[in-house]
Amino acid sequence: MLCNTQLIALRLISLLILLGPLGISGTGEAGETLKGVARESAAYQLTIDPRHRECESDTDCIVVSSHCSTCECGASVNRRFRNHYEEKYRELCDGYSGPVCEFYCPTPHSRCIEESCRLSQTPPR
Numbered sequence: 001m002l003c004n005t006q007l008i009a010l011r012l013i014s015l016l017i018l019l020g021p022l023g024i025s026g027t028g029e030a031g032e033t034l035k036g037v038a039r040e041s042a043a044y045q046l047t048i049d050p051r052h053r054e055c056e057s058d059t060d061c062i063v064v065s066s067h068c069s070t071c072e073c074g075a076s077v078n079r080r081f082r083n084h085y086e087e088k089y090r091e092l093c094d095g096y097s098g099p100v101c102e103f104y105c106p107t108p109h110s111r112c113i114e115e116s117c118r119l120s121q122t123p124p125r
Contacts, residue, residue, distance in 0.1 A: 044068035044096060046088055052081040053117040058124035061110035061117035068093035071101035076110040076117040 046066040055061050055078055064085040066075035077085060107119035 044092060044098065046075065046085060046092060048075045048077060048085075050116075052077045052084070054078060055112035055115060055117045058110075058112045061112050061124070063108070063110045063119065065089050068096040069099050069101060071099070071103050073103075073105035073107050073119050076119045078117055 044067055046064075048066065053076065060078050060080075061076050062079045062082055063074045064077055064082065066072060066085075066089070068089075075085070105119075107121050109120045109123050110117055111120040111122065111124055112118075113120065
Protein backbone atom coordinates (compact mmCIF):
# COMPACT_ATOMS: atom_id res chain seq x y z
CA MET A 1 0.00 0.00 0.00
CA LEU A 2 1.32 3.43 -0.90
CA CYS A 3 1.30 6.27 1.59
CA ASN A 4 0.05 9.72 0.64
CA THR A 5 3.58 11.06 0.13
CA GLN A 6 4.34 8.22 -2.28
CA LEU A 7 1.10 8.90 -4.17
CA ILE A 8 2.01 12.58 -4.53
CA ALA A 9 5.45 11.59 -5.84
CA LEU A 10 3.90 9.18 -8.35
CA ARG A 11 1.50 11.88 -9.54
CA LEU A 12 4.37 14.32 -10.04
CA ILE A 13 6.44 11.72 -11.90
CA SER A 14 3.45 10.97 -14.15
CA LEU A 15 3.04 14.68 -14.80
CA LEU A 16 6.73 15.01 -15.71
CA ILE A 17 6.44 12.08 -18.11
CA LEU A 18 3.38 13.60 -19.76
CA LEU A 19 4.97 17.04 -20.04
CA GLY A 20 8.31 15.72 -21.36
CA PRO A 21 7.22 15.64 -25.04
CA LEU A 22 6.12 19.26 -24.71
CA GLY A 23 9.65 20.27 -23.85
CA ILE A 24 8.89 20.71 -20.17
CA SER A 25 11.23 18.73 -17.95
CA GLY A 26 12.15 18.38 -14.30
CA THR A 27 14.96 20.90 -14.76
CA GLY A 28 14.94 24.62 -15.34
CA GLU A 29 12.09 26.98 -14.58
CA ALA A 30 9.26 24.47 -15.19
CA GLY A 31 10.99 21.86 -13.05
CA GLU A 32 11.37 24.36 -10.23
CA THR A 33 7.67 25.17 -10.54
CA LEU A 34 6.79 21.48 -10.20
CA LYS A 35 9.08 21.14 -7.18
CA GLY A 36 7.36 24.17 -5.66
CA VAL A 37 3.95 22.55 -6.22
CA ALA A 38 5.15 19.40 -4.47
CA ARG A 39 6.48 21.38 -1.49
CA GLU A 40 3.28 23.41 -1.27
CA SER A 41 1.16 20.27 -1.47
CA ALA A 42 3.14 18.62 1.34
CA ALA A 43 2.64 21.72 3.49
CA TYR A 44 -1.11 21.03 3.49
CA GLN A 45 -0.76 17.33 4.34
CA LEU A 46 -1.45 16.01 7.84
CA THR A 47 1.20 13.76 9.30
CA ILE A 48 -0.34 10.62 10.76
CA ASP A 49 1.35 9.09 13.80
CA PRO A 50 1.83 5.35 13.04
CA ARG A 51 0.71 4.52 16.60
CA HIS A 52 -2.65 6.11 15.77
CA ARG A 53 -3.18 3.43 13.10
CA GLU A 54 -2.99 0.50 15.55
CA CYS A 55 -6.13 -1.66 15.60
CA GLU A 56 -7.61 -5.03 16.47
CA SER A 57 -10.63 -5.08 14.14
CA ASP A 58 -12.18 -3.18 11.23
CA THR A 59 -14.55 -1.39 13.61
CA ASP A 60 -11.54 0.34 15.20
CA CYS A 61 -10.73 2.16 11.93
CA ILE A 62 -12.14 5.29 10.29
CA VAL A 63 -11.16 7.56 7.40
CA VAL A 64 -10.17 11.14 8.24
CA SER A 65 -9.41 14.03 5.91
CA SER A 66 -5.65 14.43 5.59
CA HIS A 67 -5.04 17.04 2.88
CA CYS A 68 -6.63 20.46 2.46
CA SER A 69 -7.06 20.06 -1.30
CA THR A 70 -9.44 17.09 -0.89
CA CYS A 71 -7.57 15.57 -3.86
CA GLU A 72 -6.69 12.47 -1.84
CA CYS A 73 -8.53 9.60 -0.21
CA GLY A 74 -7.68 10.74 3.30
CA ALA A 75 -6.03 8.58 5.92
CA SER A 76 -7.10 5.58 7.95
CA VAL A 77 -6.71 5.93 11.71
CA ASN A 78 -8.03 4.37 14.89
CA ARG A 79 -11.39 5.95 15.75
CA ARG A 80 -10.05 6.95 19.20
CA PHE A 81 -8.09 9.68 17.42
CA ARG A 82 -10.95 11.07 15.31
CA ASN A 83 -11.23 14.34 17.28
CA HIS A 84 -7.46 14.80 17.29
CA TYR A 85 -7.20 14.62 13.48
CA GLU A 86 -10.38 16.59 12.85
CA GLU A 87 -8.96 19.42 14.98
CA LYS A 88 -5.54 19.23 13.29
CA TYR A 89 -7.26 19.30 9.89
CA ARG A 90 -9.29 22.40 10.83
CA GLU A 91 -6.14 24.17 12.09
CA LEU A 92 -4.09 23.21 9.02
CA CYS A 93 -6.73 24.08 6.45
CA ASP A 94 -8.17 27.24 8.00
CA GLY A 95 -7.78 29.86 5.29
CA TYR A 96 -6.56 27.35 2.67
CA SER A 97 -6.98 28.84 -0.81
CA GLY A 98 -5.26 26.26 -3.02
CA PRO A 99 -6.83 23.85 -5.49
CA VAL A 100 -9.65 21.52 -4.47
CA CYS A 101 -10.97 18.44 -6.21
CA GLU A 102 -14.05 16.41 -6.79
CA PHE A 103 -12.12 13.23 -6.37
CA TYR A 104 -12.99 9.57 -6.93
CA CYS A 105 -11.12 7.59 -4.31
CA PRO A 106 -10.26 4.03 -5.34
CA THR A 107 -9.70 3.05 -1.69
CA PRO A 108 -12.59 4.68 0.22
CA HIS A 109 -12.83 2.21 3.09
CA SER A 110 -10.91 1.93 6.34
CA ARG A 111 -9.90 -1.56 7.43
CA CYS A 112 -7.73 -3.20 10.08
CA ILE A 113 -5.09 -5.11 8.14
CA GLU A 114 -2.22 -6.73 10.01
CA GLU A 115 -3.13 -4.70 13.12
CA SER A 116 -2.88 -1.39 11.26
CA CYS A 117 -5.69 0.83 9.98
CA ARG A 118 -5.33 1.11 6.21
CA LEU A 119 -7.33 2.40 3.28
CA SER A 120 -8.90 -0.39 1.24
CA GLN A 121 -11.07 -1.05 -1.79
CA THR A 122 -12.90 -3.70 0.22
CA PRO A 123 -15.58 -2.56 2.69
CA PRO A 124 -15.10 -3.48 6.37
CA ARG A 125 -16.47 -6.82 7.51
